[in-house]
Amino acid sequence: MTSDRKRVAVVGAGMAGMVAAYELSKRPDLDPVLLEASGRLGGTVETMHADGFTVETGPDSWVSDKSAARELAEALGLGSELIYSNDAVRRNYLVRGDQLVPMPDGMRMMVPTRWLPILESPLFSHEARMAYLLEPGRAAELKAEAQAQIQARGEDFDEPVRSFITRHFGPEATETVAGPLLAGVFGGDIDTLSAGAVLAPFVRQEREHGSLIAPAMAQLERDRAEGRAPEPVFTTLRSGLSTLIERLAAALPAGSIRRGTEVASLRRCGTGWALALAAAGTGKPERFDAVVLATPAHVTRALLTPVHPEAAALLAMEATSAIVVALCFAGEAAAQLRVPRGFGFLVPPGRALSEEPELLAGTFMDQKFPHRAPPGGVFLRGFFGGHAAPRMMGWEDGRIAEAARLQFAKLLGPVPRPDHAVVRRWPRSLPQYAVGHPARMRVLSGYLRELPGLALTGNAYHGVGLPALVHGAQKAVSALLPAT
Ligand SMILES: Cc1cc2nc3c(=O)[nH]c(=O)nc-3n(C[C@H](O)[C@H](O)[C@H](O)COP(=O)(O)OP(=O)(O)OC[C@H]3O[C@@H](n4cnc5c(N)ncnc54)[C@H](O)[C@@H]3O)c2cc1C
Structure with missing residues (x-):
């Protein structure tokens, strides 16, 4: 018996691939198949339990102010499982010598929202404190500088995190706060990471207001005036993030998940795509009407190279x-x-x-x-x-x-x-989203329009955090096969 439903392969069962398969499974006209190389679902999402400890070996939570992961958890019936960080003890330390020195209270990443903690912090010299204090007064100059750069080098102008932050807060605060933060979150280096990609909201603020501190303080004031209590910074699931993966898996059609199935190559096959599976040896490649690649960047690059070398070259990232x-x-x-x-x-x-x-x-x-x-x-x-x-x-x-x-x-x-x-x-x-990443991603989107029935999703494109991955996978699926 043949089905007139379209067969769609999702390659890679990390968070992005799981969400993509789940989105496809909601459509009665589609027949999703999830192909995962390893024997386990979830990719870097993994929870272990031992004697009352819930151990996340990959991500431990997501930032609460981005809603996509919370909404997904709720849609999967996990609303009562959501728990929040205990912000009553929210304080981060920086290591100086062998000492833990508290970060000043009220920092929004590297942007202060309160003056007193900056003035009292032993982390900063007099010059560094002055650089912070003077930043709001330099708003017009900073905005003009940002606009001059766009005029000279186009909308796609990008720069390393170091030069962006130094322009606002000087070299010392950049080294002291931005360096450890970006290393701790992205495992990355402020000399190579793209400000446009990893600090996008701050780049937008610079273009609009010049200062980063003034809008952050104004927002805090508005929240206070309107009686809005700050929400806890991080959200997670009581039983661990693997529960989200288990719920996604349970929502997929029976038999649609194939573990231990490594995709070795991809090629055009009429209006669809053919996937060769590593374990199948010389067996016939399997045909699909559409394919979502949710694999890490280096794997996606290798699969894409024979199909579209220029697109693949854009994924040559560390x-x-x-x-x-x-x-x-x-x-x-x-x-x-x-x-x-x-x-x-x-x-x-x-x-x-x-x-x-x-x-x-x-x-x-x-x-x-x-x-x-x-x-x-x-x-x-x-x-x-x-x-x-x-x-x-x-x-x-x-x-x-x-x-x-x-x-x-x-x-x-x-x-x-x-x-x-x-x-x-x-x-x-x-x-690592290196300088120029946002522009490369725009070019990549253009190339993908030349490859109907193929979508890319995962942490190589528009954010590494779980909410960005959920949102990215949902968008990739709706662009690939718009619902009729
Ligand atoms: C240590 C660590 C801590 C983190 N902490 C946080 C955090 O607290 N909060 C947060 O929001 N984010 C965090 N992140 C980031 C986030 O966890 C990742 O960006 C995200 O989980 C990646 O999901 P993915 O689906 O893009 O890729 P992956 O999880 O890498 O999944 C890719 C999948 O593809 C499979 N695969 C590879 N090749 C093939 C092939 N040829 N055929 C078939 N399958 C294949 C792999 O086996 C894997 O299962 C953290 C990341 C790490 C590493």
């Missing part, structure tokens, strides 16, 4: 690796630890070049999300990235966990052996 280490302490061990109040710390990236591999960031998980640990438990999560991660990839788990424990001990004082240690390697998992 991706840094990450190693996540979870150290869980209960009972006696937890009682011995002295962890300051806060969500965690960031480490200036230059230090990761030192002899001993250094963490790029650490999270005090049981404080950020108290549901992640049993009562009285302490849960520290460390992130090795940048130059340290490739060096440590081949180390045994025990050696990596011990390196993380020693790093925490340097900053917190004695750290006993944990009751549970989890080490997870994520090679080439964090794509």
